[in-house]
Amino acid sequence: MRRSTRKLLDRSFTAYGFFSIGLMAAALLIILVPVFARGIGAFIFTETVENRRLNLEKFNRGNPEKIMREIERSQEFRRPIYERIARFEEEIRHMDPQARREYRRALTDLKRALSHLLGPVPGEPTPVLWRLQYGQTRWDRAKIKLHEVLFIQEWDYSDPDRMGVKVYRRRSEEFAGTSLYDLFDDLEKNVRDILQPRLTIYWRFLFDRSFDAHFFGGIWPEILGTFYLALGAMVFAIPLGIIAAIYLTEYARQDLFTSLLRSSISTLAGVPSIVFGLFGLAFFINTIGVSQSKSVLAGSLTLALLILPTVIRASEEAIRAVPQTYKEAALSLGAGKWFTVMTVLLPAALPGILTGIVISMGRAVGETAPIIFTAAVSVGRPLKLWQTFSQPTPALPWNIYNLSTEHEAVDEIRHVQYGMVLTLVSLVLVLNLAAIILRARVSRKLKG
Amino acid sequence: MSLSVSPVYLGREKPDSGEQAERLSTSGVPDAPETGTNRDHLITEAFSVFYGANEAVRKVSMTIRAGHVTAIIGPSGCGKSTFLRAINRMNDLIPSCYTKGRMVFDECDIYSPQIDVVYLRKRIGMVFQKPNPFPKTIFDNVAYGPRLHGIKNRGQLVELVEKCLRQAILWDEVKDRLDENALGLSGGQQQRLCLARALAVNPEILLMDEPTSALDPRATTHIEDLIATLKGDYTILIVTHNMQQAARVSDHTAFFYEGDLIEMGDTKDLFTNPVEQKTEEYITGRFG
Ligand SMILES: Nc1ncnc2c1ncn2[C@@H]1O[C@H](COP(=O)(O)OP(=O)(O)OP(=O)(O)O)[C@@H](O)[C@H]1O
Numbered sequence: 001m002r003r004s005t006r007k008l009l010d011r012s013f014t015a016y017g018f019f020s021i022g023l024m025a026a027a028l029l030i031i032l033v034p035v036f037a038r039g040i041g042a043f044i045f046t047e048t049v050e051n052r053r054l055n056l057e058k059f060n061r062g063n064p065e066k067i068m069r070e071i072e073r074s075q076e077f078r079r080p081i082y083e084r085i086a087r088f089e090e091e092i093r094h095m096d097p098q099a100r101r102e103y104r105r106a107l108t109d110l111k112r113a114l115s116h117l118l119g120p121v122p123g124e125p126t127p128v129l130w131r132l133q134y135g136q137t138r139w140d141r142a143k144i145k146l147h148e149v150l151f152i153q154e155w156d157y158s159d160p161d162r163m164g165v166k167v168y169r170r171r172s173e174e175f176a177g178t179s180l181y182d183l184f185d186d187l188e189k190n191v192r193d194i195l196q197p198r199l200t201i202y203w204r205f206l207f208d209r210s211f212d213a214h215f216f217g218g219i220w221p222e223i224l225g226t227f228y229l230a231l232g233a234m235v236f237a238i239p240l241g242i243i244a245a246i247y248l249t250e251y252a253r254q255d256l257f258t259s260l261l262r263s264s265i266s267t268l269a270g271v272p273s274i275v276f277g278l279f280g281l282a283f284f285i286n287t288i289g290v291s292q293s294k295s296v297l298a299g300s301l302t303l304a305l306l307i308l309p310t311v312i313r314a315s316e317e318a319i320r321a322v323p324q325t326y327k328e329a330a331l332s333l334g335a336g337k338w339f340t341v342m343t344v345l346l347p348a349a350l351p352g353i354l355t356g357i358v359i360s361m362g363r364a365v366g367e368t369a370p371i372i373f374t375a376a377v378s379v380g381r382p383l384k385l386w387q388t389f390s391q392p393t394p395a396l397p398w399n400i401y402n403l404s405t406e407h408e409a410v411d412e413i414r415h416v417q418y419g420m421v422l423t424l425v426s427l428v429l430v431l432n433l434a435a436i437i438l439r440a441r442v443s444r445k446l447k448g
Numbered sequence: 449m450s451l452s453v454s455p456v457y458l459g460r461e462k463p464d465s466g467e468q469a470e471r472l473s474t475s476g477v478p479d480a481p482e483t484g485t486n487r488d489h490l491i492t493e494a495f496s497v498f499y500g501a502n503e504a505v506r507k508v509s510m511t512i513r514a515g516h517v518t519a520i521i522g523p524s525g526c527g528k529s530t531f532l533r534a535i536n537r538m539n540d541l542i543p544s545c546y547t548k549g550r551m552v553f554d555e556c557d558i559y560s561p562q563i564d565v566v567y568l569r570k571r572i573g574m575v576f577q578k579p580n581p582f583p584k585t586i587f588d589n590v591a592y593g594p595r596l597h598g599i600k601n602r603g604q605l606v607e608l609v610e611k612c613l614r615q616a617i618l619w620d621e622v623k624d625r626l627d628e629n630a631l632g633l634s635g636g637q638q639q640r641l642c643l644a645r646a647l648a649v650n651p652e653i654l655l656m657d658e659p660t661s662a663l664d665p666r667a668t669t670h671i672e673d674l675i676a677t678l679k680g681d682y683t684i685l686i687v688t689h690n691m692q693q694a695a696r697v698s699d700h701t702a703f704f705y706e707g708d709l710i711e712m713g714d715t716k717d718l719f720t721n722p723v724e725q726k727t728e729e730y731i732t733g734r735f736g
């Protein structure tokens with residue numbers, strides 16, 4: 001080949017390599033930056049006085065005197081609103097029935113919108129759900145709710161050729177010419193004094209359990225559940241996987257049966273995870289009944305099956321990669337097979353095995369499908385270790401899915417969902433980082 | 449030589465101590481072996497090694513004297529390594545490999561099915577062409593064998609490790625860094641460490657497959673000196689491509705050619721007065 005052709009080839013290969021690596025990095029950034037930007041909102045956000053009140057009343061957190069003072073101040077600005085509404089209710093009594101009916105309906109709507117923003121109207125019985133007991137605790141949500149108070153959303157179907165168009169109409173128009181007309185401008189002007197937004201750091205998001213279906217509190221049960229599931233999977237998969245790998249490399253006769261076994265294992269690694277999930281339900285719960293119904297144990301076993309092929313393959317490769325000379329040295333000193341494996345092969349293969357383990361651990365942490373039928377529930381308390389044998393648990397991957405699709409108020413708890421995503425991604429990243437460090441340390445120890 | 453023996457009995461005879469001799473396998477009747485450094489330690493009789501259909505060692509019959517150094521020379525690919533590795537059954541690792549004929553070690557056929565291979569290898573140690581210390585500390589390398597064979601006492605281990613390292617003339621260089629990884633040693637040091645490691649299990653026969661081919665001249669001299677000091681206590685077989693080395697260190701020399709044992713005799717005789725034409729051509733450097 002001519003020199004110039006060779007050079008051109010080298011160049012284009014380099015360029016191609018750079019291009020694909022750049023593409024990967026860009027994709028990673030495009031995914032990770034928004035994940036971080038949004039997920040961080042679960043930890044650092046602008047809270048309202050309602051959040052401080054909730055923290056004080058439900059968790060006994062914060063400085064009581066200071067918060068009481070803030071509530072007092074907030075009340076000063078709220079009171080006129082409620083008073084004017086009460087006065088207006090009085091006024092419409094004397095109107096003609098037609099107008100009365102319309103104003104009453106408009107008023108009911110207004111009160112509902114207002115209670116979403118500020119919490120229940122004073123004097124009404126305290127609702128059971130936390131989310132109804134308090135106004136908006138997050139300023140970003142409060143701004144949306146304020147908009148809902150100030151504007152009425154309607155659908156415009158006037159153009160028959162097009163789909164309906166969302167239009168907003170000022171709510172104040174409903175009350176044009178009445179004493180309530182000014183209320184809306186006042187509310188808009190005073191809303192900062194009413195809700196007193198302030199930046200806060202909610203690091204306890206990681207360690208609080210959730211309340212009222214994830215409306216409040218943190219994601220500790222999910223984190224703990226994920227942890228249990230992954231740990232359980234590891235407990236089952238690591239010993240089985242390594243022993244299987246030892247058998248395949250050192251003990252099995254290298255014949256047709258073994259190679260068949262090997263390709264089955266590779267095939268298993270490619271089976272869709274939902275199939276494992278269904279198998280886990282059918283086998284672990286319905287057939288052998290490790291637990292009455294969903295449980296962490298059943299989920300762990302299912303996840304273990306899922307990652308077992310990966311662990312076996314990685315361990316096998318690692319053991320195979322140990323120089324034959326080590327093995328020969330051990331055997332020549334009179335070591336038996338088992339002793340050679342335990343004292344020479346496994347220690348030398350450890351970096352590779354560890355990498356395989358951590359990679360599959362990342363997989364176990366993130367898998368959703370296998371635990372849907374075997375372990376996951378959407379809300380739950382943090383489990384004690386002994387409860388994992390019989391009880392289901394919430395877990396990060398499943399709850400991310402759940403909160404974004406099946407939750408009753410998906411829009412209201414986006415921040416929790418994003419916080420979970422950030423936590424899960426960080427967890428996987430940390431695991432991979434740990435793998436790299438561990439591997440480096442172990443191989444440095446081996447290399448001397 | 450007579451091969452009328454069949455009891456599967458092997459023991460490092462210690463007639464003076466009166467210690468009960470060990471047995472290689474459970475079958476067979478214990479029978480006190482002949483003693484003395486001049487006895488035949490290893491005898492092969494029409495011994496062949498095959499890799500599948502390829503007969504790499506062909507009907508070799510030879511006798512190795514106890515306490516002597518025997519060198520094996522021959523051109524590349526003539527089956528020296530194969531033969532050497534057959535002695536402690538390292539070839540068992542190669543699935544296609546099998547043997548024919550007899551190889552008798554201390555009056556017992558190494559390839560008889562009753563043999564405990566692990567125990568055989570304890571008694572026939574090996575040093576490989578490329579230094580292959582374990583990726584462990586220097587101490588753990590030497591202590592590997594003794595630990596394997598049941599010595600747990602730390603003091604005893606320390607003593608043994610020192611003794612073997614001294615025997616391998618490595619002690620002075622590593623005594624301050626026993627806890628460092630053995631892979632940090634130089635090639636020559638690593639090879640001596642491997643020797644110390646082999647000595648630590650107290651073998652009777654020491655097999656060395658080109659132990660100096662990866663070393664520089666100084667390290668080579670070291671190893672050769674070592675062989676000289678070990679002679680007498682151990683029966684040594686050494687494969688070498690270096691004719692001078694064979695002449696320097698060995699008492700007997702065997703010349704292999706394409707799997708056949710062409711000639712074997714006292715080193716001095718073989719190098720000065722080879723009987724076979726092939727041998728002469730080889731040692732005068734006309735081929736190989
Ligand atoms: N693992 C193996 N499988 C099949 N054939 C082998 C194997 N090892 C060696 N052989 C063959 O056996 C013959 C003898 O090889 P051996 O390694 O014993 O030669 P050698 O005398 O040690 O050569 P060298 O001086 O190069 O080390 C060669 O023809 C070689 O191709």
Ligand SMILES: [Mg+2]
Pocket residue numbers: 528529530657
């Ligand atoms: Mg060789």
